[in-house]
Amino acid sequence: MTDVTRLDLGSDIVDLTAAICDIHSVSGDEAELADAVEAALAGAAHLATIRDGNTVIARTDLGRDERVVLAGHLDTVPLTDPPNLPTRVESGPEGPELWGRGTVDMKGGVAVQLRLAHLLEAPNRDITFVFYDCEEVEAERNSLTRIGSTRPELLEGDFAVLLEPTRALVEGGCKGTLRAEVTTRGVAAHSGRPWMGENAIHAAAPILTRLAEYTPREVDVDGLLYREGMSAVGIEGGIATNVIPDSCTVSVNYRFAPDIDEAAAEAHVRELFDGFEVTITDSAGGARPGLDRPAALAFVEAIGGEVSAKQGWTDVARFSALGVPAVNFGPGDPLLAHKDDERCPLDQLRAAEQALLRWLGGESTAHAAPPE
C-alpha cells in the first residue's frame, strides 16, 4: 500500500463524511477508499482488521453477551456530468446540508461507522464493522453476497444495523423484489399489408390493462406496514417503421411484502399474467423487520423515534437470509439517493452518530457540554 489517502477519524462527523465522499469510489473502483479505511483502522488496538478484496471488516472481541454488526457499502453510483464532487456545504430549509455524490448513499453512514470504531474502545456489545464494495451493481458482484457465502462467520451476530439512509429513523426489514419479462409473439409483415401478419404490440394491450387496473396489497408485518407495487419498468417492441412487430416485451417489477417468499411472489406474477409468456429474470426475497427479537427491541428502545417499514430492497435481506435480524438506520433521505441533487442535512449525520453511540455505551462527544 503506497500513497494511502489519510482519513482522520478524530475529526468531526461532517468533515469525515466530506473527506470520504471526496475519495471517488464508483462501484468497481473502491480500492483507494478501502485502502484508506483499512489504514485508518490499523492503529486501533481494540480492533482486529480483515481485508478481503476491497472489503474491510473490523471486529472487537471483548467477550460481550451480544455481537452486533454495523454494515455499510463503500461504493456510489456514478458521478453527474459535470461531477457533483467535491462536496460543499450549503444552507437548506432546515439548516446546512452537505451536497455531493455519496452524501446520502451512503458515505454519511460509513463515516458514522468509522467514528464509532474510533470512539468505542469498550462498547457494551461486541461489534463487527463491515465496509463492503459493489452494492450498487448486480447482486453477484456484491461483496456481502460473496462473504456471506465464503466466510459467513464474519457476518454472524445477534442483530445487524445497515447504515443505509433512513433520515436517521429506524426502518425495519425490507420488501422483496422480482423482475419478470412478459412477452407477446406475433408474425412480421409489411405494414402496408397488416392482415398478412399478427401485431405483437396490439396483443400486449391486456398486459398493460392488467397492470393499470392492479390494486397492490398493503400488508402489516410485525406491526409495520409494507406497500406492494406491480410496475411496468420497460416496454420494447418493433422491427422497423414499416413492419408489423413480431414480439413485444413488458418488463415488470414486483415489490412484495416480506410476508411472502420469492416462490409465492413468482406464482402471483404468473397468475396475474396468465395466458402470456412469463420469464423471471431476477428476484430477491424481502426481510421481515424482526422487531419481535430482543436485540431488535433493545435497539429500537435505545434509538427512540418513529419506526417504519423499509419500502425499498436493501442488504438487510442478506442478513435476514443468514438468520441475523437487521434494520436500516442511517443519515440522509433515501428519496435523494442517486439523484443529481444528492445532499444530507448535517444534523442527520450528527443525530445518527449520537444515537448509535448512546446504544453502544459510548460517551457523547460532539454535543458534549464545553468545559466549565
Add this chain to the structure above:
Amino acid sequence: MTDVTRLDLGSDIVDLTAAICDIHSVSGDEAELADAVEAALAGAAHLATIRDGNTVIARTDLGRDERVVLAGHLDTVPLTDPPNLPTRVESGPEGPELWGRGTVDMKGGVAVQLRLAHLLEAPNRDITFVFYDCEEVEAERNSLTRIGSTRPELLEGDFAVLLEPTRALVEGGCKGTLRAEVTTRGVAAHSGRPWMGENAIHAAAPILTRLAEYTPREVDVDGLLYREGMSAVGIEGGIATNVIPDSCTVSVNYRFAPDIDEAAAEAHVRELFDGFEVTITDSAGGARPGLDRPAALAFVEAIGGEVSAKQGWTDVARFSALGVPAVNFGPGDPLLAHKDDERCPLDQLRAAEQALLRWLGGESTAHAAPPE
C-alpha cells in the same frame, strides 16, 4: 468516366437482370450502376440521355401524340450477411428463379426498361425512361423527389408506369402512409415506492386497446379495393429496471386508402388517439389508380390480366402529385422484396418485357419463332 462496367443490352432479359444485380448499388452507392446505365444508353441514336447526380434519364422525341414515363430505381436495400449476391438461378415450384438482392426490388424492372430502350427505336408513343437513385431511404434523399422539384418537365407525361414488383400484373394507385408517435407522460420514481410516481407505460394501455379494437376501412376507389391498416410498429418506454417510467411512446403507422388526403388521415389519427399527445413524424399521400383516364385504360387493355389495388406505398404517388396518372407493373413478388430469400421467376421477367413491348409497338424478340 473510367472503367465503366459494360452492360450488354442485346443480351437476354434474364442475363441482363443478373448482370445489373451483380453491380452492388445499395442506396447512396449507385454511382457504378448509374455509370453503366449511362454508358449502355450512350450509343442509342434515338435517345437523348441526361445525367443528374446518379439519376439517368433517356428520352425519345419522335413527336408522338402521347408521352409515357417508365420509371425504376437503381438502389437496393443492404445485402444479407453473408451477401446474397452474386445472383444464381435455382429451380422453383413453378420453374427456374433468379435469386439475389435486387432480383425483385427492382432490378428486374430496370432490366426491362433497358431492354425496351434498346429495342424500341420507333415506339408508338414517346417514352421517357427514368433510372433514379435513393428510393429505399428517406423521402428527402429520393431523386424522384429532387427532380420533381428542380426539373419537373423531365417527368411530364400522359401516363407513367413504375416498374416496381407486381408479379407482372397491373396494380393501380397506392395507399398513403402516415406515421405518428403517441406518447404518454408520467412521473419517475423508485419502483420500490411506485406511489411516489406515475407510470407512463400503464397509462399507454388505452392506446394499445384502441389499436387492438380498431376496424380498418376497406374502400373501393375507381373499382379497386384498398384495405387500410392502423398498426403499432414500435413501442418504447422505461428508464431503468428499478424506476417508474416517465414516458412511453407508441409509433403508429396508418396506411390509408387514396380516397382521403394526408390532412384527413392526420385528423383521423388525432381523433382515434384523442386525449393523448400525438406527433406526426412522416406522411405521404396515396394515389388514386387513375383508371378512368384514357392513357391508363389503353395500357390495361394492351397488357391484359388482372388489375388490382396496390396496397403498399410507392413512387406512383409522386407522379400522381405531378398530375401524371401512374400504375405499378413489374416482375417479382412484392412480398419477397427486402427479404433474405429475394428471388424472381424467370418467366415473370420475360412476361413483363413482352407485355410492355406489345403495348409500345415493338416486335416480340425473346419468344420469336426460330428461323425456318
